[in-house]
Amino acid sequence: MATTAQQAKEGGKMSFLSAIDFHPKLFNAIRHYTPERLKSDITAGLVVGIVALPLAIAFGIASGVSPTIGLITAIIGGFMVSFFGGNSVQIGGPTGAFIVIVYNIIAQFGLHGLAIATFMAGVILVLMGLFRLGTIIKFIPYPIVVGFTAGIALTIFSTQINDFFGLGLKDIPGQFIPKWGVYFSNFANISWAALATSLVSLAIIILTPRISKKLPGALIAIVVVTAVSYIMSLYVPGFYVETIGDRFGTMATDIPTPHGFALNMATINMLLPSAFTIAVLGAIESLLSATVADGVTGSRTNSNTELIGQGLANITVPFFGGIPVTGAIARTMTNISNGGRTPVAGIVHALVLLLIFLFAMPLINYVPLACLAAVLMVVAYNMSGWRTIVGIFHSPKSDISVLLVTFFLTVIFDLTIAIEIGLLLAVVLFMRRVMENTQIKVYSEQLDVAEDTDLSQHEFLNVAKGVSIYEIDGPFFFGVATKFDELMRTTTGNVKPLVRIIRMRKVSFIDATGLHNLEILIKSSQNDGIHVVLSGVKPNVRENLEHAGIDKLIGSDHICDHITKAVMMANLIASESRSPFRTQQD
Numbered sequence: 217m218a219t220t221a222q223q224a225k226e227g228g229k230m231s232f233l234s235a236i237d238f239h240p241k242l243f244n245a246i247r248h249y250t251p252e253r254l255k256s257d258i259t260a261g262l263v264v265g266i267v268a269l270p271l272a273i274a275f276g277i278a279s280g281v282s283p284t285i286g287l288i289t290a291i292i293g294g295f296m297v298s299f300f301g302g303n304s305v306q307i308g309g310p311t312g313a314f315i316v317i318v319y320n321i322i323a324q325f326g327l328h329g330l331a332i333a334t335f336m337a338g339v340i341l342v343l344m345g346l347f348r349l350g351t352i353i354k355f356i357p358y359p360i361v362v363g364f365t366a367g368i369a370l371t372i373f374s375t376q377i378n379d380f381f382g383l384g385l386k387d388i389p390g391q392f393i394p395k396w397g398v399y400f401s402n403f404a405n406i407s408w409a410a411l412a413t414s415l416v417s418l419a420i421i422i423l424t425p426r427i428s429k430k431l432p433g434a435l436i437a438i439v440v441v442t443a444v445s446y447i448m449s450l451y452v453p454g455f456y457v458e459t460i461g462d463r464f465g466t467m468a469t470d471i472p473t474p475h476g477f478a479l480n481m482a483t484i485n486m487l488l489p490s491a492f493t494i495a496v497l498g499a500i501e502s503l504l505s506a507t508v509a510d511g512v513t514g515s516r517t518n519s520n521t522e523l524i525g526q527g528l529a530n531i532t533v534p535f536f537g538g539i540p541v542t543g544a545i546a547r548t549m550t551n552i553s554n555g556g557r558t559p560v561a562g563i564v565h566a567l568v569l570l571l572i573f574l575f576a577m578p579l580i581n582y583v584p585l586a587c588l589a590a591v592l593m594v595v596a597y598n599m600s601g602w603r604t605i606v607g608i609f610h611s612p613k614s615d616i617s618v619l620l621v622t623f624f625l626t627v628i629f630d631l632t633i634a635i636e637i638g639l640l641l642a643v644v645l646f647m648r649r650v651m652e653n654t655q656i657k658v659y660s661e662q663l664d665v666a667e668d669t670d671l672s673q674h675e676f677l678n679v680a681k682g683v684s685i686y687e688i689d690g691p692f693f694f695g696v697a698t699k700f701d702e703l704m705r706t707t708t709g710n711v712k713p714l715v716r717i718i719r720m721r722k723v724s725f726i727d728a729t730g731l732h733n734l735e736i737l738i739k740s741s742q743n744d745g746i747h748v749v750l751s752g753v754k755p756n757v758r759e760n761l762e763h764a765g766i767d768k769l770i771g772s773d774h775i776c777d778h779i780t781k782a783v784m785m786a787n788l789i790a791s792e793s794r795s796p797f798r799t800q801q802d
Contacts, residue, residue: 219484220223221457221489221734224504227270228703228774234345237348237350237518237520237521237523238345238346238520238524239302239518239521240299240301240521240525240558240559241301241302241303241304241518241558241561242298242299242300242301242491242558242563245453245558245559245560246306246558246560247557247716249560250360250540251490252559253558253560255560256555256556256557256561257555257556257557257560257561257564258554258560258561258598259554260550260552260554260555260556260561260563260564260567261551261556261560261561261562261563261564261565261567261568262553262568263430263432263550263551263554263566264307264401264547264550264551264556264561264562264565264568265479265564265565265567265568265569265570265572266435266545267432267434267435267546267547267550268290268294268307268309268547268565269287269435270290270335270432270434270435270438270571270588271288271290271309271310271434271544271546271591271592272287272290272309272458272569272592273287273580273583273588273723274286274309274588274592274595274685275312275314275315275539275592276289276310276539277315277321277464277585277588278312278315278319278375278592279310279315279318279322279539279570280318280319280322280323281322281457281537282464282467283464283466283467283538283580284467284573284577284721285474285537285538285539286310286539286567286582287440287572287573287577288361288471288533288536288537288538288573289309289310289533289538289539289540289541289568290309290494290566290569291566291570291573291765292529292532292533292536292566293308293309293310293529293530293532293538293541294307294308294309294541294565294569295562295563295566295567296308296525296528296529296532296541296560297309297502297525297526297541297543297562298559298560298561298562298563298565298566299525299559300519300521300524300525300528300529300545301506301521301522301526301559301562301712302506302520302521302522302523302524302525302580303509303510303517303519303522303543304509304513304515304557304558304559305507305509305515305546305548305552305556305557305558306502306506306509306511306517306543306548306559306562306564307548307550307551307557307562307565308502308507308526308529308541308542308543308544308562309541309544309547310539310540310541310546311501311542312368312369312372312592312595312596312598312599312636313365313367313368313497313501313542313682314494314497314539314540314542315371315375315497316368316371316372316375316626316630316631317490317493317494317497317540317630317631317632318539318540319375319390320390320490320630321333321487321490321629322633323390325490328477328488328623329483329490330534331447331477331534331535331537332477332483332484332491332534333487333490333491333492333494333528333642334494334533334534334538335491335530335531335534336484336487336488336491336495336532337491337494337495337527337530337704338495338497338499338526338528338531338532338534338538339493339494339527339531340491340495340527341495341498341499341523341524341526341530342378342524342527342528342531343527344495344499344523344527345448345520345521345522345523345524345525346524347529348520349520349523349555350499350503350511350518350519350521350522350523351520353496353499353503353519353520353628355642355646356466356500356639356642357615357618357641357642357645359461359608359611359615359616359618359619360362360618360619360622360638360639360641360642361504361623362429362604362605362608362619362688363599363620363621363623363626363634363638364622364623364625364626364631364634364635365571365599365601365621366469366599366600366601366602366605366619366623366626366628367598367601367623367624367625367631368599368602368631369599369600369601369623369635370627371392371626371627371712372394372592372593372595372596373393373394373592373593373596373597374392374396374699375592376589376592376593376596377399378399378480378585378611379410379458379485379586379588379589380410380411380414380589380590380593381403381406381407382406382407382408382409382411382414382457382458382586383399383402383403383405383406383407383413383694383783384405384407384458385399386401391590391628391630392627394726395626398419398430400630405682406560407456407457409455409456409566410455410457410458410584411586413441413445413457413584413586414586414587414590415587415590416437416441416444417437417438417441417584417587417590417591418437418588418590418593418594420433420436420441421433421434421436421437421441421474421591421594422594422714423436424436424437426615429553432595433594435586435592437590437591438583438588438591438759441584441587442579442582442584442587443581445457445459445582445587445769446582448559457584457585457586458583458584458585458586459527459581459582459583459584459585460580460581460582460583461581462551463585464768465532466578466581467577467578467580467581468577469573469574469575469577469578471536471573472536474535474536475535475537475669476535477534478703488637489699491631492541492632492636492668493631493632493635493636495530496539496635496639497631497635498526498530498541498542499523499526499541501542501545502522502523502526502542502543503517503522503523503543503584503625504521504543504545505542505543505544505545505548506519506522506543506548508545508548508549508550509548511554511660512549512552513552513557521580522543522601526541526543529541530689534603535606537699537760541613546595547565549739551565551713566607570646571776584747590597590687591673595724605619614645618638618641618645621637621641622634622638622641624756625638626635632757639641647693650690650691650693652686653680654689654690654691655689655690656686656687656688656689656700656703657686657687657689658684658685658686658687658703659679659685659686659687674721675777677783678787679786679787680787680790680791681711681784681790682714682715682790683713683714683715683717683783683786683787683790684705684715684716684717685715685717685719685783686700686716686718686719687718687719687721687722688700688719688720688722688723689722689727690719690722690723690724691723691724691725691727692723692725692727692730692757693725693726693727693729693730694727698750698756700733712744712746713746713749714745714746714789714790714793715746715747715749715786715789715790716737716741716745716746716747716748716749717749717750717751717779717782717783717786718734718748718749718750718751719751719752719779719782720752720753720754720757720778721751721752721754723730723753723754723757724757725752725756725757725760726757726760726761731760731761731764731766734761734766734770735765735766736762738766738769738770739769742767747774747786747789748769748770748774749774749775749776749782750766750769750770750774750775750776751776751777751778751781751782752776752777752778752779752782753775753776753777754767758775761775773785
């Protein structure tokens, strides 16, 4: 007995563990690793690390934190995404999508609030992975994703105007419209040295890929422009462009000591909307990046493992002062194009950034902020996806409306509201399309059993007078339940049937509202002396019916597994009645 109990206990543990879909790609990759694969991964990791350097610095500054925090996030977050993630080539780190929300959280709640929100977002991501929600995230309508991505791009662009033109403004409003009002009233204060620096940087970033697509244009722009600006500041009187060191002081070269933060229900309730936004945005961006990577490499992402990996990264980085982490499409594609095929390349990328952080950080102090503004403007342009937007404008009006609503909510209000409303729109659109595709057919007198099947031989059933057949083609949820109820009222008219057959062979599931409406229909039918017979009920739907007591309400024999039995029963009931149908009494 003890042995049996122990086996049952161990079996319970195994079933619980097997239910968790957590299988990091790294552990599978190293089982069949080769020296050739290591060489290509190291090469790809070096290139990606160099490409990620200016982006990590720029995203950190634009988010309202120091360049050090941007790099720390890229190092720790990038390592953990590669180590625990479900995609072989995903490169994680800070991205442009988070700039707006991070900046707003810091403005409202400070760095301490950002740490808590990021930690909570990490927990939400892990729970999403544990509950196998990875595939569901992919079903968010594309116009919504394009809408808030384009909105983020425009917002990022607007945040860089001050440094791009060297306006020297302090305490710029966070809202989009007031911000541009301040810009327009201060354009007379343009620094021509800063503007020239920005334009040269922009030209280098744009022209470099025409020479070689493998050259990191952003890094080349930073190196060349920083060197030229430093030399000109020494030998050209009056030449001055604000640098990272001028704004943030000397950058530290030590990994920050881990620190905690206080959690209480008041803080959790206050920051939960922001944490939810970070989690949803991180899930969408990382899985979108993984999907694009799968299309190029032919591999397959474990979406749930990827969410758990992203969650673990976001749980960890706040203890080091970091900002939110997600998969980065541009860096991931750079990894692929340079030969990276396993998570080892992502780990190498993190190590390259760590070495730069430890030994080259003092040089970053000399980078002009105008140059970083140019880098971020190119990032914003690439994020905007204007070609995709033009394509969607040839789509149905509903898609265009959703895109515009999400876009303007992101720009005018903030990303939290945009994502919440966007998800609500996604649900509404999903229900609308399901309702449009769910048909309710009405039969009388004769029914073809082979209709809508692969059977070549047709079998026609004669339906007695007083028998009405309603077929629900699709899930029976609350939207369809209302539609079915309205159809029942309109088709009945002044003549009531003796038997109603509800054919449910194509009903894949039924929700609480569907059960409630079905119960009301049965009771009202019984009050009018009308029998109700259910046909073709699937096992899972029948289980729901039995839990709701529908089988006791109409009788188990009135729930048939095939339409032939249901019609025979209905015809028999009709024939035993005194008249084939009755006129409704006032």
